[in-house]
Amino acid sequence: MVVQHNMQAMNANRMLNITTGAQSKSTEKLSSGYRINRAADDAAGLTISEKMRKQIRGLDQASTNAQDGVSSVQTAEGALTEVHSMLQRMNELAVQAANGTNSKESDRQAIQDEIDQLTTEIDRVAETTKFNEIYLLKGDSNGGTKNVFMKGHDAGLKGTLTDSAKTATFVMDELKAGDKVTIAGKEYSIGSKADDIKGTIVAPAQNASTTVTIDGSSYEIKDTNGNVAIYKDGSTTALTKVDVTGTGTGNATLDDLKTLVKEGSVVEADGKKYTAMTDGNNDNIDDDDSSVITKAVAEKKIQAELLAANSIGTIEGKAEVKDAATANGKTTYEIKKGYATVADTLSFNLHVGADADMTNKITVDIDTMNSANLGIKGLNVTDATGTAATYAVDAISDAIAKVSSQRSALGAVQNRLEHTIDNLDNIVENTTTAESRIRDTDMAEEMVEYSKNNILAQAGQSMLAQANQSTQGVLSLLQ
Template identity: 25%
Template sequence: MSFSIQTNVSSMVAQENLRVNNLFQARTIQRLTSGYRINSAGDDAAGLAVANKFRSDVAELSQGVRNANDAVSQLQIMDGGLSNISQLLDRARTLATQSASDSFTGDRSALDGEFQNVLTEINRQAQSIGMTAGGDFAKSLGIFIGGGRTDSSSTTKNVNGTVTVNLSSSLADSTSLGLSSNGVQGVVVTAGSANLSSAITAAGTDAIFRFRGAGFNTTVNFATNFDATHIKNETDLVNAVNSAISTAAQSDANFAAANIRASVDSASGKLTFTSAGAFSVSDAGAGTGAAEVLLGDTAPHNAALASVALAAAAVTTNKDVLTISYRDSSGTLQQHSLDLTTVNAGSANAIRDAINGDTTFTGYGIFAVNNAGTITIMKKDGGAFEVATNLTGAGAAGGFTDGVYGSSSTPLGNSAAVDITTSAKALSTITALQTAVTNLSRIQATVGRAENQLSYATNLAQSQISNFSAAQSQIRDADVAAEAANLTKAQVLQQASMAAMAQANSAPQAVLALLRG
């Protein structure tokens, strides 16, 4: 073994070990003071990437829970408002029952005055909680909570992170509940000019009705499946049709929610369908031949309906313009024209598509359907509108009928309300109120179901927050007990390294003993 003064290898080794021990001690102190095992990407790049995903998920879910809580709070406000409306319906029914009795000798107009005030208050409260046509919450609401995640090769996508609450059919104003036009919300579907009961009996075959719901976007086709030859009176007819509707509703929840019921007008003998919301119906049975019309209107006759029997030459020149006037949600009168000169002449589907493709019309709920070559223009909310045309080649039997639709004698956009000014009207109103209570119960059930749905979603989100946080902690957080032991170890190693380096630095002095003589 040689001795060297120029290079002290032992000292160099001691210095390197002291540096390493100092770094170890510094990292241990950083972990203890921060609480994290990973303080930089260099500590554990792969672990940091995974932990960051979990941390981001927790942040998203935490806000999602707040979103859900806000939605539940709003639903609770709506729930409370619906409870108040339920009490108002109770008061309205009490007044109607009092007026319906022939033994009542007081002033029915006074009863009707309070009754109308009750309807006004129902409308005000429904608008206050946003549950009227065009209201803030009378639509399908998407509450984003998050937590739905699936990993692909390079990205992370949110899947099923939104809870959908559909309140588009949950309108709580008096008209939507069925308290207008003495409970008959819809135009009549009639077999030509004849009594429908007689028409079906004469046909000697099943009647087939086709319903389309604007609120539930579901088409239900079914046959009534009753022997028309055994329909002896209007009561038998209504019972048979309603039985068929109930049978069809068992296999279609959306159709069932529409709560469509049939009745026969005692004066005209015509079959009428009622519902809480707007929908369309056509009959395809042999011998009936009624055209498709929109129900949900507030007038008693063919309001909200304008028809044109299209001929091949009905749309031919640059003067072919369809103009419709209507009132918007603020009550302002609007007018919009559609140029039909570019539409395929004589094509009912082309006319229908042109009208339905116009965003201005569809934005205000105006649309068209084609029923065997006849175009029917309708307004979803049953409100009034006016049709004006300048169609060449459209004679008395072949053009749009100009005029106001959706209202009989009231101004554009208004509707007739129920009243209890006579005993007969009060009895009819009681029937309407029974329907209104049923409709309101359905709306309350929808709101309650939404509250529960959000509660379930919140529970899942809270569970995910806990589990994601635990996973992140497992990866990123420091083990304090282990790091405390490491700190003691680092301190001992540092002291030993400094003592050993002192010995290594003094080792070359031993060579001087060889130089002493």
């Protein structure tokens, strides 16, 4: 029996310390709710858990970023809704101004006043619409600019317009004497000088005939084996020179017939009706009927109307229309389109991922939505005829289409962001579930462990007390 080394007590104390340590860890896990409170609890699990936490918190913020993006897009799109409304009203006003019942300039001036107010408001909306101090509709704030070329227009003329980035081409059938053409809402007849009309009176093919009407009288020109004879109003007797010119002998010739064509004569030949213009002042416009003009005058008028139609909204760069070029029965007008200089497109990225991958960025582009970019700056409908208002209708239509395109792009981005948010939230939920399995305490299981350790601790304390009492028997030997 020894007293220096109580091995039973030492053993009981060692086991009690182990139990107390385990009990302490169980208490920590139960009180914190985490299975891993320090790296020593599960080194590998801690690494995986922290990596998941990084992803979860990053995705949570990415979802918030996307929601902020939706809010900014909705702000811009809401402002453009009002711009659309104002453009629709401007379209109504332009259609009203184009009506011929507005006989006084004051009528169209009242319309112009409202158009001016609406244009100013569109510019104000573009200048002031912002989200979190970012101006959404006034373009890039870094000072960059771009030239916006206006869309090409055909001024309502009959032909084909081909539009490209900086130029446009308008092609129409070549105008010929006797043709009718509508320019700026007015119908013109292509007249000719008497000498030009004489050139349309030609001999028929051999052993054939043709009919020409001059000032209401019908003349049949008949060829018989190369000999030409002329018959008037169904007569079977050929005309003589005397019948046509008043002098000479023999049958009348084509040259004799052509002498009947004078200023003011109406001639039908080759299936067309020609009017010999009376043009005493030599301005290529009929003295008696201003709607009868030469081909050259008609082409100049067409050129002027194309210029007017393509000049709307061209603030910095003016439109130009080259002189008509005719070839192969077609007349072509080359249009150099005008432009307005506006701020560059506003572009910002929404970061919608937890990683630094550039594919996690969604770009939002918003053009400047002021009157200059929309092509309606300086819009004027106060001319006397309403033609300017007619051309303004086309310009406003282009502006409406441009706003529609921008709104459509914003709507597409919003829909994309909403899907992005749903996906991010789904990933966060599932990743959090996986991280919970690694990091969180299973409370039921840990309570069983804690209860076991609690019982062992109590038993250990009891055994330690018993072990300490075991050496008390030595005292009996001293009595």
